[in-house]
Amino acid sequence: MLLPVKSPSFIMSLGEGATPLILTRRLNTHFGLHVLRIKDESRNPTLSFKDRGLCAAISKHLELGAEAFALPSAGNAAVSTSAYCAVAGVPAHIFMPEDTPQQFFNDCKMYGAVTHSTPGTISDSGRVMRQENGNWVDLSTTKEPYRVEGKKTLAFEIAEQLEWNVPDVIICPTGGGTALIGIWKGLEELEAIGLIGKERPRLYAAQSEGCAPVVAAFESNASTIKAWDNGQTQAYGLRVPSPFAGRLILAALRRSGGGAIAITESEIVPTRHFVAKMEGIDICPEAAVAIAGLRNLIESGMVDHDEDIVVLNTGAGVKYS
Numbered sequence: 001m002l003l004p005v006k007s008p009s010f011i012m013s014l015g016e017g018a019t020p021l022i023l024t025r026r027l028n029t030h031f032g033l034h035v036l037r038i039k040d041e042s043r044n045p046t047l048s049f050k051d052r053g054l055c056a057a058i059s060k061h062l063e064l065g066a067e068a069f070a071l072p073s074a075g076n077a078a079v080s081t082s083a084y085c086a087v088a089g090v091p092a093h094i095f096m097p098e099d100t101p102q103q104f105f106n107d108c109k110m111y112g113a114v115t116h117s118t119p120g121t122i123s124d125s126g127r128v129m130r131q132e133n134g135n136w137v138d139l140s141t142t143k144e145p146y147r148v149e150g151k152k153t154l155a156f157e158i159a160e161q162l163e164w165n166v167p168d169v170i171i172c173p174t175g176g177g178t179a180l181i182g183i184w185k186g187l188e189e190l191e192a193i194g195l196i197g198k199e200r201p202r203l204y205a206a207q208s209e210g211c212a213p214v215v216a217a218f219e220s221n222a223s224t225i226k227a228w229d230n231g232q233t234q235a236y237g238l239r240v241p242s243p244f245a246g247r248l249i250l251a252a253l254r255r256s257g258g259g260a261i262a263i264t265e266s267e268i269v270p271t272r273h274f275v276a277k278m279e280g281i282d283i284c285p286e287a288a289v290a291i292a293g294l295r296n297l298i299e300s301g302m303v304d305h306d307e308d309i310v311v312l313n314t315g316a317g318v319k320y321s
């Protein structure tokens with residue numbers, strides 16, 4: 001049993017996961033790469049990779065007796081929570097920064113969630129949520145264990161889609177770090193049950209220079225992440241000034257032999273449009289950060305042209321338009 005829910009009756013599935021690992025046909029040639037794949041997480045039920053973690057977490061907490069949920073979110077996790085709470089028929093209380101694109105508020109309300117618009121970043125939304133002190137399970141990123149458990153399925157699927165091999169490199173747009181931590185844990189479990197060997201992909205966290213606390217900590221060889229002041233980026237999911245699981249994020253990056261890369265904010269929109277024109281995929285701004293990060297990694301020689309690369313498209317561009 002690699003996932004936490006024991007009784008199938010508690011699994012609130014909407015058909016999350018099993019997303020395609022798309023072999024690029026033109027972008028790879030443009031970058032001079034042999035193999036570049038995009039794991040297209042926009043195909044999940046609420047159009048982002050958040051569904052993996054929130055399906056697992058909400059299902060498991062229901063099994064443990066939860067009756068209501070709350071979380072601070074940059075947008076995608078909020079929509080996902082709202083949808084899975086709708087399936088379960090339990091209340092969802094959502095706290096989002098007031099400058100989050102309206103579409104995210106609309107989607108949460110459509111699923112029946114109670115939304116709160118708060119000044120500042122996701123950290124401030126979390127503070128407001130905790131002050132309310134409601135009778136709910138707090139689903140804040142990495143403050144409970146089961147969202148990361150759900151994110152392990154990213155590693156399971158990528159390895160399975162490569163016939164139980166791992167790529168050389170995985171690039172994750174990183175905010176709170178659930179994908180990075182989950183992928184690393186998932187690979188360890190695959191090795192423990194003998195489906196892969198000791199080989200690991202190098203994991204890279206991609207962030208915008210507008211809010212890059214993981215990159216700053218990695219580059220200064222720190223073991224914890226210092227809060228980033230006045231974080232601003234249009235890749236809203238990456239505006240996490242103080243990731244709670246800093247130590248785990250840095251450990252996964254270092255143990256994998258990978259690293260962290262920041263790109264300039266002005267690269268985000270052109271990169272998103274470029275990928276759409278080259279591959280027919282409307283990636284989210286966060287994934288544009290990862291693709292621009294890949295370009296920087298190639299130019300700086302940290303990624304070789306003959307390596308097998310996977311980039312996560314963590315969500316759908318359409319929500320931000």
Ligand SMILES: Cc1ncc(COP(=O)(O)O)c(C=O)c1O
Pocket residue numbers: 048074075076077141173174175176177178179180236237238284286287314315316
């Ligand atoms: C589309 C998208 N990509 C990436 C991230 C960052 O994910 P994580 O917090 O797991 O690092 C988020 C988080 O909100 C997101 O919405």
